[in-house]
Amino acid sequence: MAEGGGIRGEYRVRRTLGDVVFNSVVDFFDGLFRPIQALIGSKRMPYVFVLPNLLVFVIFILIPMILNFSYAFTGGQQFFLADRTPVGGDNFAHLFDCGNFLDPNTCREDTFWIAMFNTVWFVVLQVGALVVVSLGTALVLNQKVKARAFFRSVFFYPVLLSPVVVALIWRWILQNDGLLNALIVAFGGERLPFLVSVGWTRFWVVFISVWSQMGFYTLILLAGLQSIPTELYEASSIDGANRWQAFRRITLPLLMPTMLVVLVLSVIRAVQSFDIVYAFSNGGPGTATTFMVQYIFNTAFMPPNQYGLAAAASLVLASILLILTLIQLRVGRQSELA
């Protein structure tokens, strides 16, 4: 009896404390917002509530965007906008001064076009591989396999690693005196130029970025797969459909909305690729893995610090991303309607 009373007493104290804290918070905000509401009226109060997020957006997105836009029309090496010389569209003219757009060597700013083409092949290969591998993994992990939870963690684990850590680990594995070459030599083979041959470096850049991101997309696709009603598979089985037919006629169509999300996210992320590649190959060998964001970074932050040119290039990149996103949204809407 005494014990039970003790427990009830403790419960009451905790609840009272909770009440006190809750009431204090409510009183605080009430005291804060009531005068504001009295001042501006209740209809305008929603603006007050979105203000914190709006401030974050303005400071970290809108102002940098406006600054970037302004820098794109200025020249010189001065850091502060006020000290820079207006040059109109010269930076864009510089970027697009090309004899033949398909041959970067004929362009005045050849590295911009090399980076552009590198980004295109990287997006195509990386996103293609990422979607296929993530889908395959999600399909396997959706089956009743042994230690399923363990394997799900294993595939997701690289997502938790810092991109720089991922890049450095792979660099140590792949360098001339690295682990992989040591294994090859131990088995009587010749060292392979993983980090100095254009083909190998491009392959590993795609491989590493797929390896480090696939867990995230696998998880999204797995959720999509689990939302497909099992009755559909049972019905198709009764109708005599084999597994491939069930996959083509049921899984793929019903997974399309999720696939579209994966596609949009992975394309945007691939176009913005920087951290892993910068730490892994730093754009090399030569310019073989220099992508758009690294070109912008190098142009702005390496001597001779052409901030205007970099800002113009980033506007071009933003335009490409905008067009890609609009196309994907349109395709998404059409498929929803269909």
Added chain:
Amino acid sequence: MRKLSLVLLLLAALVMSVAAQDAVELRMVWYNDGNEGEVVRDLLDRFEADNPDIKVVIETVGYSDGILQQLPLQVQAGEAPDLARLTQFAQLRDYYLDLTPYLSDAETFASYFPAPLLAAFRPDGDETGIYGIPTQLTVTGPYINRTLFEQAGVEVPSDTSDAVTWREWVDAAQAVAEATGTDYAVAIDRSGHRIAGPMISSGATIIDSEGTVTIDSEGFRAFAEELKRWHDEGLTPTDVWLGSGGNYAPATNYFLNGQVVLYMAGSWQIGNFDANIGDAFDWEAVPNPSGPGGSTGMPGGATLMAFASTEHPAEVARVMEYLASPEVYAEFTARTLFIPGHLALPEFEYVTESESAAAALNVFVAEVPKLADQAWALQLYAHFTPLANSMRDRLTQYMIGELSLDDAIARIQQDIDEAIAAAGG
């Protein structure tokens, strides 16, 4: 009595804490090649003991990321430290602090250092300002692993000749590497500064007396082709130049690990080799190879610069005066095994028992008078950083086949012309 002691102790602690609170804190960005960070800390500890109103916090950063990449951005963004040790001083000439009004004896201070060097620190239009001090002079030049030469039974070319070409050196190093099973014959840091000396020795005329830069010359082409040959024939570790993207990359570890016979670096590595090679093998500095353009390395050095944005110019000047004083500078030089950039040092002896280090110092000191005028002109050229970066990156493109040599040369010329235009030159 015990009570009195306690009161005195408390009073002392109080006084010390007040003094500590009042101390002006100066931020000094620093990078290390060898032990110079420890040495300067030790010297500054003594300075702080004598000057309790100043505390110097050393922020040690990596050379490539911290000094070459981040420091210029911090300075341009108005976030400069009070002091920084750097190498590409011309790039930030508009941001330095003129110490003249804050020095107790500016004339004597200026007399400690070579006038052309002090002039190179100044922004355009200034002919008298004092903006920093050279903490050391450097000269680029090659090192060899003599033990490997002895094991291979190959004669060291410079033992019998004063004028050994790059080709003769590399052929000898290749013979040594083949005979001893060493991984590589030759290595050179991935740096435009490092290849500039061999280019000039090979006959390149990169900059003329008027300061006009012309890339295309027979000498430039000759050494560019030689550098490519090293890569094509597997004579050099390709990871350094081809596997490092658009960054500076040293080949130091290959030499430290005995994986390369001949390594082109410079005098700043003496302390590092002295400390880290020990008696693993005999190493030596050898004179710069000869060619149609002479036998020149590149001068260089590290400088300690004060920044105009500091809130404590007087305290910065006191630290500079202390580090520039002949006795302190001599101790710094003796303990770091650097070549001094000071004209009024008392007699001192380098703190090393290593014969290799002492001999290497003598070799590099003997290289100073051989430096070509063009090498000095390049080092003091205001646009040398973008020029050196372009030489490094465009020649890499040439070596992996992205550009022909003609195209690479044309691109370097275009890059430097545009860099000059961007700077309003």
